Amino acid sequence: MARRSQRGPGGGTATRDGRRARTDEQGLVPALARAVRDVEGKVRRGPLGSSGRTTFQVVALLVREERARAKADESLNESRRNEQLKRLDGVATALARTAARDTTLLQLLADDAEVPFEARELKREMLLAAGHEPPPEEVTRTVVQPDPGAERRVVPRSVVSRQLSNPFLVPDFSTPVTREPRPSHLSDWELLGPLFRAFEEGGASSCMELPEPSSLQGPGGHVLMKHQAEVVAAAAAGHRTFLLADEPGLGKTAQALLAAQAAKAYPLLVVVPNVVKTNWAREAEMWTPGHPVTVVHGDGDTVDGFADVVVVNYEILDRHVGWLGDLGFRGMVVDEAHFIKNKSSQRSRHVLQVADRIRARTVNPLMMALTGTPLINDVEDFRAIWQLLGWIDDKKPRADLMHSLVATGLTPVDPGFRPAARASVIDLGIVRRRKVDVAADIPARRVADLPVELDGEAGRSIRAAERELARRMVQRYETALVTRTSGPLSGAGADVSDVSGGIDHDLVRLVARWERDEAAKAESGENVFSMMRRIGQAKAGLAADYTAQLAHSVGKVVLFAKHVDVMDVAEQTFAQRGIRFASIRGDQTRTVRQRNVDAFVQDPEVAVAVCSLTAAGVGLNLQVASDVVLAELSWTDAEQTQAIDRVHRIGQDRPVTAWRVIAAQTVDARIATLIDAKAGLAARALDGSDAEVASSADVQLEALVLLLTDALRAR
Structure with missing residues (x-):
């Protein structure tokens, strides 16, 4: 009698008596295995680009979901369930090996990690290719999320008056001329990853070529230093995007204000941390006294809607993002721009939204990002800043940068691509000067x-807590090493290969990550964060x-x-x-x-x-x-x-x-x-x-x- 077959959990088929047909290379799990092998091979050859990182994240998400589905599927007998979980453990182990080679991938495994559009699309494609129907929210190309700050938005009364009368400084409402990238030898390449890696590798000092200033004289008898006057001269000559990354203390505020004056970029929007709002207003009055400045506080009741310079802090931007995007600014300065490095935060989204609206309605606006510390943890901290300046979008370089990259005639596999790509980005407007180079008169x-010794009860308590933390992690390490694919390691994607006579450093890193993640969520108990606070108190x-x-x-x-x-x-x-x-x-x-x-x-x-x-x-x-x-x-x-x-x-x-x-x-x-x-x-x-x-x-x-x-x- 012919046996009926039914669809198995991995996309293969199973006969009625429970025996699987020979379809081991079909279905979702084999597709995940192939994908993770490909990523593992790439990471052995060098840092992963954005496409490889996307694949890594999607495989991890699907492994997690498939494990949960297999455990909850009551139609599976125990043997079939164990077989499916074992295959998923193999994929998870490969993921862990890959993450051990490139530890920046660990952040993609966090529960709160952002899942960008590219990852959602790839996940949908992999599910469809394996014969699975994506969940309804995965099918829709764009999911519109409600803006959590929309109900709080305000429009100050004086801004309404300006929008109605607008007798001065008429905003430029003409359609900007956009240069779309033409098809080229780089059209099918993933470029953002190689661009970021180019800066990780280093090279010559990161500063665009700047013109020689004609004068060092500032307003009110103030004298500029030569490095400050160079940026002002570049703006006067027509340059309009700057990542001003001078070391702290080299007068970036004055450079930005005078560059805006030279570029006639009024009205000018300045986005700053709350603690420096007053300082920016003072500096604007000192360096550009002919241009009125107003500071946005709270709901903006005291805002002068007719001012040339509008200063607003990150913390209240959600309330004002609407009218700020519509006022017709010709320039935007973002101070301490490393504050927007997390693109998933509301702060970053609002800043980028206003920047996009300024570019959409103003021809060639002045866009400046100011930060003395543009890198906090990783070169990809550049991403949001470059997007703010209009050099890239979510997926690829924009027209000006792409045009420059195409002109090199190189591709990311060519040995000279990264130095040439780095130079192309720098020429768009990176300005980085060190005190030792441009301000020799500043002392060392x-x-x-x-070092201090923590004596007494506080010191003994801290050292005991540190020993207890180490003991707890050692116990967890040993348990994981013994249990292998059960207990704490189940579904975690750990590489727990036996390391004879030594330490499994992959597992050490995984246990440390568990401890770190749990400590960040814990409201009580001894952990590395509470320990550092106690040390500070001592x-x-x-x-x-x-x-x-x-x-x-x-x-x-x-x-x-x-x-x-x-x-x-x-x-x-x-x-x-x-x-x-x-x-x-x-x-x-x-x-x-x-x-x-x-x-x-x-x-x-x-x-x-x-x-x-x-x-x-x-x-x-x-x-x-x-x-x-x-x-x-x-x-x-x-x-x-x-x-x-x-x-x-x-x-x-x-x-x-x-x-x-x-x-x-x-x-x-x-x-x-x-x-x-x-x-x-x-x-x-x-x-x-x-x-x-x-x-x-x-x-x-x-x-x-x-x-x-x-x-x-x-x-």
Whole structure:
């Protein structure tokens, strides 16, 4: 009697008595296996491009979904279910091997990882090719998500008046001339990945060719430095896109304002962090006094709709994105542009939306991104900034960049492509100057580590907590190694290959990632984040004592801390010793913050500024001091550098020393080493440095990897 066959879970067929037909190369799971083998082969040859990363993410998503479906499918008998799960485990193991070679792929496995349009399309295609019907939300090409800030949007009354009367500065409503890329030898190539990798490899210093300035004279008797005047001259000559990435302290604010004046880019929109809004208004009044400036606060009730310069902060942009996109700006400046590196955030989406609307209605607008630290963790942090400037879109280079790449005559497989591609991007408007090169009169800056021993109960408790964290990770590592494909490793995509006589470093990294991810979600319990906070609390008194000694011997000192309770301890110490201080925190109003900054700068009796690392690390000029104390470590070198450069700026006439307080023989010391290693990334990408580039994986993960590895070696 003929046997009836039915569709099996992997896309093959199964006979009625449960035996599978010979269709092992059909269905979804074999397709996933082929795809991951292809990605694994590519990553062995070098860093993955965006198409390879998309394939990796889609395979991981489908493996996760197929595992859940197989476990829930009651029509499968135990043997069939185990067979399907075993095949999926094989694909997951290959994914883990691939991620171990390129650790930047780990972020694609996070539960909250963004799934871009390209990934959704590829996922749909793979499901259809395997004979599966995509879920309804996968079939629709574009899913329109409601804008969570739409109901809060406002239009200030004075802006309505301007839109109705508009007697001055008529916006340019003509249709911009767009140059669509023509079909070329690069039309079918994935180019964004090679472009980013070109900057990771380094090369010559990243600065476009700038014209010689005709004058260094600024308004009101102010004199520009030569490097500042060069950017203004470039804008006057017609250049309209700039990634102004000068090191902090080289006067980027003045360059942007004067470039806008030279380009006649009014009205001008300036998007900034909240803490520097007042400073931008002051700088605009000083450098371009003939152009009225208005600052947007709250719902914009006090906005002057007829001003030439409109300053708005990221935090309230959602309320104003509508009228800002319609006003007819001819220029846009985004300060601290690394704030938009996460393209999935509302902040980034709103900034990019306004930029696109300005380009859609204004011919050749001035677009400037300002940041002294454009790279935080990875070269792909460039992506949102390049998109803001109109150099790329979500998938490919835009016309001007594509035209330049085509002109090289090269493809990404040619040895000379990456240097030529890097030069093409730089010529679009990257400007990066270092203090040592353009401002020789600024004294040297050095970071001096100040190791401290944590004695007493606090020190013993911290060291015990670190040992407990290491013990917990070792136990998890050993359990995973024994259970192999069951228990914690089930579906995790781990490579748990037996490493005789040694440590399975792939598994170490996976266990560290588990610990890091769980710690980020935990509201209580001991983990790497709570441990760093406790270390900061334990160091607070020692850091304050040293700051007090400096204040007595050298004068004004700036102390930076990450947590409020550390700032509280420092301020209590200064109060007990009769040392006057100014407090600069994130929860202060603009008026209070500025009053405290002015007190530190202008009052000779105020000896110390106690600053929040996040709230006061950007936009402030504290060069009246020459010594900085870093009471707590940041997770990135960029944040640390920004803090130091509140003091190491143009106008500083003394050498600057940053005293970094480090708790010896704790994870604090490991993190300091990792931060220093990651500092090489920006140097190599933008400054042409030969410094070794550290792993782009985040510092938290690497610190846990070191902690677990040391514990395993000590067994």
